[in-house]
Amino acid sequence: MPEYKAPLRDMDFVLNEVLKAEQHYQSLPGYEDATPDMVSAIMEEGAKFAEKVLSPLNQIGDQQGCTWADGKVTTPAGFKEAYQQFVEGGWPSLAHEVEYGGQGLPESLGLVINEMVGTANWSWSMYPGLSHGAMNTLDAHGTEEQKQTYLTKLVEGSWTGTMCLTEPHCGTDLGMLRTKAEPQADGSYKISGTKIFISAGEHDMAENIVHIVLARLPDAPAGTKGISLFIVPKHLPESLSESNGVSCGSIEHKMGIHGNATCVMNFDDATGFLIGPPNKGLNCMFTFMNTARLGTALQGLAHAEWGFQNSLVYAKDRLQMRALNGPAEPDKPADPIIVHPEVRKMLLTQKAFAEGGRAMIYYCAQLVDKVKVSDGEEKEYADGLLAFLTPIAKAFLTEVGFESANHGLQIFGGHGYIAEWGMEQNVRDSRISMLYEGTTQIQALDLLGRKVLMTQGEALKRFTKIVHKFCQAEADTQAMAKFVKPLVEINKEWGDITMQIGMKAMQNRDEVGAASVDYLMYSGYAVLGYLWALMAKEAQEKIAAGTNEEDFYRAKIKTAEFYFARILPRTRSLVATMTSGCESLMDLDAEHFVF
Amino acid sequence: MKILVAVKRVIDYNAKVRVKSDQTDVDLANIKMAINPFCEIAVEEAVRLKEAGIATEIIAVSVGPKACQEQIRSALALGADKGIQIETDHISDSLNIAKLLAKVVKSENIDLVIMGKQAIDSDNNQTGQMLAALLNCGQGTFASKLEIKDQKVLVTREIDGGLQTLSLNLPAVITTDLRLNEPRYAALPNIMKAKRKPLEVKTPQDLGVELKQHTKLLKVAEPSKRQGGTMLNSVDELIEKLKSEIQGI
Numbered sequence A: 001m002p003e004y005k006a007p008l009r010d011m012d013f014v015l016n017e018v019l020k021a022e023q024h025y026q027s028l029p030g031y032e033d034a035t036p037d038m039v040s041a042i043m044e045e046g047a048k049f050a051e052k053v054l055s056p057l058n059q060i061g062d063q064q065g066c067t068w069a070d071g072k073v074t075t076p077a078g079f080k081e082a083y084q085q086f087v088e089g090g091w092p093s094l095a096h097e098v099e100y101g102g103q104g105l106p107e108s109l110g111l112v113i114n115e116m117v118g119t120a121n122w123s124w125s126m127y128p129g130l131s132h133g134a135m136n137t138l139d140a141h142g143t144e145e146q147k148q149t150y151l152t153k154l155v156e157g158s159w160t161g162t163m164c165l166t167e168p169h170c171g172t173d174l175g176m177l178r179t180k181a182e183p184q185a186d187g188s189y190k191i192s193g194t195k196i197f198i199s200a201g202e203h204d205m206a207e208n209i210v211h212i213v214l215a216r217l218p219d220a221p222a223g224t225k226g227i228s229l230f231i232v233p234k235h236l237p238e239s240l241s242e243s244n245g246v247s248c249g250s251i252e253h254k255m256g257i258h259g260n261a262t263c264v265m266n267f268d269d270a271t272g273f274l275i276g277p278p279n280k281g282l283n284c285m286f287t288f289m290n291t292a293r294l295g296t297a298l299q300g301l302a303h304a305e306w307g308f309q310n311s312l313v314y315a316k317d318r319l320q321m322r323a324l325n326g327p328a329e330p331d332k333p334a335d336p337i338i339v340h341p342e343v344r345k346m347l348l349t350q351k352a353f354a355e356g357g358r359a360m361i362y363y364c365a366q367l368v369d370k371v372k373v374s375d376g377e378e379k380e381y382a383d384g385l386l387a388f389l390t391p392i393a394k395a396f397l398t399e400v401g402f403e404s405a406n407h408g409l410q411i412f413g414g415h416g417y418i419a420e421w422g423m424e425q426n427v428r429d430s431r432i433s434m435l436y437e438g439t440t441q442i443q444a445l446d447l448l449g450r451k452v453l454m455t456q457g458e459a460l461k462r463f464t465k466i467v468h469k470f471c472q473a474e475a476d477t478q479a480m481a482k483f484v485k486p487l488v489e490i491n492k493e494w495g496d497i498t499m500q501i502g503m504k505a506m507q508n509r510d511e512v513g514a515a516s517v518d519y520l521m522y523s524g525y526a527v528l529g530y531l532w533a534l535m536a537k538e539a540q541e542k543i544a545a546g547t548n549e550e551d552f553y554r555a556k557i558k559t560a561e562f563y564f565a566r567i568l569p570r571t572r573s574l575v576a577t578m579t580s581g582c583e584s585l586m587d588l589d590a591e592h593f594v595f
Numbered sequence B: 001m002k003i004l005v006a007v008k009r010v011i012d013y014n015a016k017v018r019v020k021s022d023q024t025d026v027d028l029a030n031i032k033m034a035i036n037p038f039c040e041i042a043v044e045e046a047v048r049l050k051e052a053g054i055a056t057e058i059i060a061v062s063v064g065p066k067a068c069q070e071q072i073r074s075a076l077a078l079g080a081d082k083g084i085q086i087e088t089d090h091i092s093d094s095l096n097i098a099k100l101l102a103k104v105v106k107s108e109n110i111d112l113v114i115m116g117k118q119a120i121d122s123d124n125n126q127t128g129q130m131l132a133a134l135l136n137c138g139q140g141t142f143a144s145k146l147e148i149k150d151q152k153v154l155v156t157r158e159i160d161g162g163l164q165t166l167s168l169n170l171p172a173v174i175t176t177d178l179r180l181n182e183p184r185y186a187a188l189p190n191i192m193k194a195k196r197k198p199l200e201v202k203t204p205q206d207l208g209v210e211l212k213q214h215t216k217l218l219k220v221a222e223p224s225k226r227q228g229g230t231m232l233n234s235v236d237e238l239i240e241k242l243k244s245e246i247q248g249i
Helices: A008-018 A021-026 A036-064 A079-088 A107-120 A122-141 A144-156 A281-286 A289-317 A341-373 A376-411 A413-417 A423-434 A440-453 A458-473 A478-507 A510-545 A550-567 A570-578 B037-051 B066-078 B094-107 B127-135 B188-194 B235-245
Strands: A067-069 A072-074 A159-164 A180-183 A189-199 A208-215 A228-233 A246-251 A262-275 B002-006 B009-011 B033-035 B057-064 B082-087 B112-116 B138-149 B152-159 B162-169 B172-176 B199-202
Touching (some): A008 A021, A008 A036, A008 A107, A008 A510, A008 A550, A021 A036, A021 A341, A036 A079, A036 A107, A036 A122, A036 B188, A072 A246, A079 A122, A107 A122, A107 A341, A122 A208, A122 A262, A122 A289, A144 A159, A144 A208, A159 A189, A189 A208, A189 A228, A228 A281, A289 A341, A289 A376, A289 A423, A341 A510, A341 A550, A376 A413, A376 A440, A376 A458, A413 A423, A440 A478, A440 A510, A458 A478, A458 A510, A478 A510, A478 A550, A478 A570, A510 A550, B002 B037, B002 B094, B033 B037, B033 B066, B037 B057, B037 B066, B037 B112, B037 B138, B037 B172, B057 B094, B066 B082, B066 B188, B066 B199, B082 B094, B094 B112, B112 B127, B127 B138, B127 B172, B138 B162
Parallel strands (some): A159 A208, B002 B112, B057 B082, B082 B199, B112 B172, B138 B172
Antiparallel strands (some): A067 A072, A180 A189, A189 A262, A208 A228, A228 A262, A246 A262, B138 B152, B152 B162
C-alpha cells in the first residue's frame, strides 16, 4: 500500500536553513511564540497525525468516495473520525486570533502543517481547507457579533465552512452571477439561487456548515461591481435542528478527489447575513485571494512529493533489466530500475519540483505573514511581491505537480495504471488543481496582464532585483558560478521578453493572451531556478563549515545541478513560442477549425 | 496523589539504527530521537488518572543531556504538569538512573511511579525493578491494566502463563506493557502550553547521588548478514543435510 512520510528533514532545511524562519518570526509582532523548538514540536505532531491518521485513509477515500441520499452526504469510512481527532488536536485554530479561540500562530506555519495534511490525503484536507477560507473572510470583514457567532465555532472546528461562488452558467466570470439576496425587515436577507462545484458543501463531519455566498442585492449594479458577500449557515445558530433553506441537490461524479464532496447547493429563501459592505463582495474576496491560491499551489507540491516518495521506493525495489554499463547487482536476477538514466530523470524531476516547490511555497508564505502583521512600506513591498508570485506559484506548481504525478505513475510501468498501487489516483487527484481557484490560463492572464504589464513591469522588477542582488553577492564564489551565470542571463532575458511582449500588446491585445501561459511557465522556471541556487548555496556553506550530514547537503547540490542542466533549459523553447506572435493562434477562422 | 513518570530519549522507532565505524557505540548523529514508546504509555496512563480525578500532579523526569528536555516537553504536552531534567552527559546505566529517580521520589513525595518496562534502545528492563528495591516498595511490572482503589493499586500483569493481578500498597512502582493504553496525540494548544510549564534542571550532585560505572560497553556490531540459502531437490536431501551439517538433531 502506498504511504506518506512527512519529509521533516527537508522541511526543516527549507524553513530554517534556507529561509531563516527564526529571524523571520522574531522580526514580526505577535509571532514570538514561534520559536524553533516550538515550531519543530508542532511539525512533529502534525507529521504524526498526517502519517498515521490521514495517510491510511487516502486510498479508502478514493475507492469509497462520497455518497448522496435524500440531500445528505456520507463521507468515506474513517473521514469523520479523523476530523474529530483533528478538532480534538486543536489544529483548526492554529493561525487564528487568540480572542476567537485561535493559537495566534503564523499563517506560514499553518501552510507547513497543511502541506503534510494535504500530501497525506488531499481530499480530506479540503474539508478543513475550505473552513480556513471562510474563517479568513469572517476575520477580515465580519462584524464583532458575526465573529463571535461563527468564527469561534469555525476556529474550534465544530462547524466547517465553504466558499459558494460558482453557478451553473458562471465560473471564471463571476460578474454574471444571479443568486439573489432580498433584504428583510430584521436586517437579514433571504438568499435564493443555485451554486455548483461547492467543495465540502454538505457532509457528515460537523454539526453545522457556514456557507460564504456571493449574491446580488435587488438594486445591485450589473457585473462584478454588484456582488455582495453573505453568511448563510446550514442551520441558524439558534436552531441547529432546523433547516435554513439550504440543501444539497446532488454531488458530482468526478475524475479524482473522490473523498471530497463536490456539491450542488440550493438556497431557497435561506436566511443570510451581509458580510462586508454591499456590492463590494469581490473586493472583499480579493483580500485573501493570494492566501487561497497559495493553498491550491500547495496541491502541486503535495502530488509531486507523494509521487516521488512512492516511486522512489519502487525504483529501488523493482528488479528489471540490467544497467547499460553492465550489472550493478550481479547477485540478483536483474538490477533495480533506479540504475537507468531515464528512470532517474523522472525521479529527479519529481524531486526537483517537490523540494523546489516547497521552497517556493514557504517563501511566499513568509510574504503572507508580512502582509498580515507588518505595516507601512514593508507591508506594501511584501504585498506587491506576493501578488506577483501567487499566480506563478498556483499555476506553475500545479502544472509541474501534475507532470510529477505522471512521472510517478510511469516509473511503475503497467502497475502504475493499476489502482492498487495508488499512482493513478495521485494523477487523477492532482488534475483538478489546474482548474479550480482560477485555471492555469486565468492565472497566466492575471500574471502577464494585470500584475506585470499593468504595473509597467514594476512587479517583475521587484523580484528580478532580488535575483540580481543574489547573483551579485555570489559573483565571486567559484562553486556557485554554474548556477549564477545562467541565472544572470535568465534574469535579464525575463525583463527583455516582457518589454517585447508589452510593445506588441500596444498594437494588439491578443499578444498578451497568446504569450501568457508560456510566459507564466517561463517565470515559474526562473523563480525555481533562483530558489534552487539559494538552496545550493546554503548546502555548499554547510559543507564548507563542516557537517556530519554531508550526504544530505550533497544531494541538494546534485539536485540543483540537475535542475539547471535539465529543467531550466525548458525556458529556451518557451522563449521561442511566446515571442512567435499571436498570428499562429488567431489567423485560423473559428469556422475553419473543422477543416 | 502525586505521580512520577520517567521518560527516556531514544532513537525513534522508525529510524534506521547505524553503528559507528569504530564499533564503540551506535551512531546518534542526525538521527531522529523520540520519547521511548513504553514511556509514552506511562505518561498516557498518568494523564488518564489525572483526568479521572485520582492523580493531582504528574511530574515527568528524564536523565540525560539538555536535549532530553525535548522529551520532557513532549510529556508536558501530553498532560504532565512539571518536568525535571537530571543533567548528565555520563552514560548512565540502569542502577544509576534508579538511584536518581529514588531521590526524586523521596524529595517530591511521590505516591506512584509509572515508567516503561524497558527502553527500545538498550532493552534493559531493570530500572523499574531496581527502583522498587531501592525504595523498598511494591512493584507491578508489565502492566496491562491499572486501577486505583482504597489507597491500593491493582495491577494486571502480562506474564508467561497469562494474566496476573496484584494489589500493591502505595507508594509503588509500575512498569508499562504495550497493551496498557494507546497514547493520544498531543493537541496543538497543549504543545504551546507545555512551553510555559515549569521544567527544573538538577544535577546528580544536587540529589546527592554519585554516578558509578557498573557496566562497560565493549563493542557494538551490526547483526551478521543473512547468508544465502541453498535450494534442495527433495525432503530426503534436506534430512541428509540436517544430519550431516547441523549437529545435535
